[in-house]
Amino acid sequence: MTAMIGLILISCSDDENPSPRIDAPDTYTFERNGSSTVAFNGQTNRIMMAEELVDAMLDFSITKERLLEMYRNETASGDDASPFDDAGLNAASQNIKSKVAASTDYFAANTSESSQIKADFEFWISAQVEEVFPNQNTVASPGTPGQLADGSSIRYVNARGLVLNQVVAKSLLGALMADQMLNNYLSADVLDAGNKRQDNDNELLEDGENYTTMEHYWDEGYGYLYGTSLDKKNPNSTIGQDDSFLNDYTGTVNNDNDFTGIADEIFNAFKLGRAAIIARSYDVRDEQAKIIRDRVSKVIAIRAVAYLQQAKVALPDDRNNTTAYGTAFQLLSEGYGFVYSLRFTRMPDSDQPYFTKAEVDSMLSSLLEDGPNGLWDVKNSTLDSISESIAARFDFTVAQAGS
């Protein structure tokens, strides 16, 4: 028996005849005939695959082939593969690669850009094995991959100071999770395509399932944030702790006094949007999608600025002290990945991201081009100007994000 009290919200419509009131439940609990209608294990699987892949990039005994198999969940010749430690993932039909840069809104008609982005990840994965692994026991220096101390941790960088496992992790956050959520599963075009609206109106369920396609798509969007949450119906109880991707950083941003409440705003929008689908209130549904786009895009932008600003503090006073770059490179590489992810954000009232691929590529280049050795040479002024460019398109300041 579900608790269907909780929020009663009136849709934000300018109509003189207001839309019907929608009861959103307290938790993300939706049922039909006594059974749940919510399912998103594909998203859960991809988050778990991404976790294993990123961790494996620091396993110096692993092969490039195996890492690429984890990215593709198939062999180089396209056969079934079992590259994961988790047996469930090996048995799963999903893979990461096919959903990287694969949103309908951004990439259905842009397969050339999509394939470049998918290839970026294979490039970074290969570089980790080919350039960084052989230098496991080298101390890194400008132009030489190797290891650096970062507090009590050790960071492994390529010749230009990039910590590639962090680049992959923070870039996947945008290219897989955010892109699928904001530009595919919450997209009105996707949710309404073909007969989906009519089917939802008629409660036409998918074959053998307890949900309409529209309900399911919305839940799949939800799954990219909460797919590995401890309590998937009440995920904010552990927000920030449940993965290394969108969940992690939604929690981090929510813990910043400047942005408290953002986790609730996102969750409530998911919940209300889902209730709106049941109530067939598509305007309300789309309003919630806008809120989610706004807030999730903001999380990505805030973390990009935060990491670049923290890196400024972490860069050694004496820029010739090459052994002291470990912390800065870790932070810069995370920032690099979040900047990369800006291309997959979505302005709430638009079909466009906050930053185009060209703009993002330009920011990424400028991080690496202050000198011949990439991040080794990065200037504070570059970090500040990128931070300012990002913050300018949002409603937060560099100072707010940077602390």
Added chain:
Amino acid sequence: MIVLIVACSVENEPTVNSDNFNRKTMLTNWADNIIIPAYENYTDEISGLVKAKNDFIESRTIENLESLKSAWLNAYIAWQSVSMFEIGKAEQLSLRDFTNVFPASKEDIEANIASGTYDLSLPSSRDQQGFPALDYLLHGSAESQAMITARFDSEVNMRNYLSEIVDRLSSLSIAVLQDWSAGYRDEFISKDGSTASSSVNKLVNDYMFYYERALRAGKIGIPAGVFSNTPLSDRVEAFYRKDVSKTLFMASLNATIDFFNGQFFDGSDQGASLQSYLNFLNSVTQGTDVSSLINDQFTRTLTQAESLSENFYSEVENNNEKMLETYDELQSNTILLKVDMFQALNIQVDYVDADGD
């Protein structure tokens, strides 16, 4: 935590800092009456450790093992008075990282001994050397003193490893002292301005970093489980010896307090330091007496720490509330130091709190 972010400015060293406090006098007191004497003491104790090591390597008796263990402890205690001064040569060499990263990795140490090949200069080798590695070798590498002695007696690789890690501690410490004595002292004192790269700003940041990470977190908070889901009794300092954790902690805490108050290393007098600086500033602003608040909190911390058992491992296992109470006292001063003191001195924090994943 407040991070003061100020727009980047051109790094010129002004000859007079903005608040008229005589930083040069304070830097001179620090260098001549605290830092250099503490390093001299440390290198003396290290040379005692080297000698005891050489004696034991030459003649593997239980008596010589006892002497070596005693020399280890004396050097470890002396280390606690210099660990916070990670500036100049010590910063360049990452002295603290190669001297006292714990827990040591006994698996990697044994692998190094077995293979005979390793590179102690790598950052990834930090947990295979220094005092914690010696702690393992001298107290944890076999079930009893007799068996430890027997291992050293029969395993030449183990003797070589012992020798190398002691010699490395020695060469690192000597390099740092020599640098102070042969020119860095003058350089340190001459950078008496108030920019981010001035000696005061850098050393105050080093002090704060040491207080937060090494003293508060490393010796108390991490073992007590403050930063993890459960207490981690195997992360205490001197885990294998077990019964000197409190001695080391008190040495460190007292060194921290003494530095704050400008206490000479030999205890004979007090000179200019953070306490007098804060008092000077307070006489101008007539604000809160921050130095008294800090010293009062140090006193409370000492009292609380005195109540701990000598064995932090068993304290964490059986009595962790006392460790947590000690952490709380240390934490109270973290705020007074990092916020109130930094603001009063107009110094910005130059390190990041973020764990960086």
